[in-house]
Amino acid sequence: MALRSTAIPYSDVHFKFPLFDEISSVVLKNAPDNLKLTSPRIQKDIINAFGVETTKLIVQDMGNDFFSILIDDCRDISVKEKMGVVVRYVDKNGCVMERFLGVVHVRDTVATSLEKALDSLLSMYDLSVSSLRGQGYDGASNMRGEFNGLKSLILRRNPRVYYVHCFAHQLQLTIVVVAKKHTSIGYFYNVINRLCNVVGGSCKRRDILREKQRENILEKIASDEITTGT
Structure with a gap:
């Protein structure tokens, strides 16, 4: 996806955001007129900064209270195994978040490796396994x-970390069973399975498919x- 940016006059920015006078006086006046912030490196730095600050706010909202974790692992597009971690807690207003x-x-999906990765992530944000009160995963061994499972x-x-089979995974299994009973949907997934x-x-065959996809993209461009971008 190409990123398109339009230069905004400094006067307009100053008029619309009067609370940022100090920032605009330093950043906008010193920034070059051709600054678009479309460099991949700059975009990654901005996204990383957003992610760090957002995670800090989440951890602050959790405080020192008890929390639960939801974990799932899958392979991403770069063929690397990733473990995603979601925290579930009660905020200061009594709402479940x-x-x-x-x-x-x-590197692998054995339970000991997942435990080490979880400990590393929790310690990064000063969270402890002793504060855990719940854990939810899928049905994998x-x-x-x-x-020998992660559970x-x-x-x-911590014997107080109760395990609950992930309801989202249970719903997914139910949907898969129901979908297989539908003739058209079952046929579609059978074709996809055979094609893969x-x-x-x-x-x-992979090279042929990639070449056809490249030709298709060039035609659409x-x-x-x-639209393309750097």
């Missing part, structure tokens, strides 16, 4: 295993259906 805490790269490893350290097996099983 669910907030995304972070994503951690894990490495997550909810009775002896059991955490329970050995056929293409994914051969490097030559030429016809202005897709």
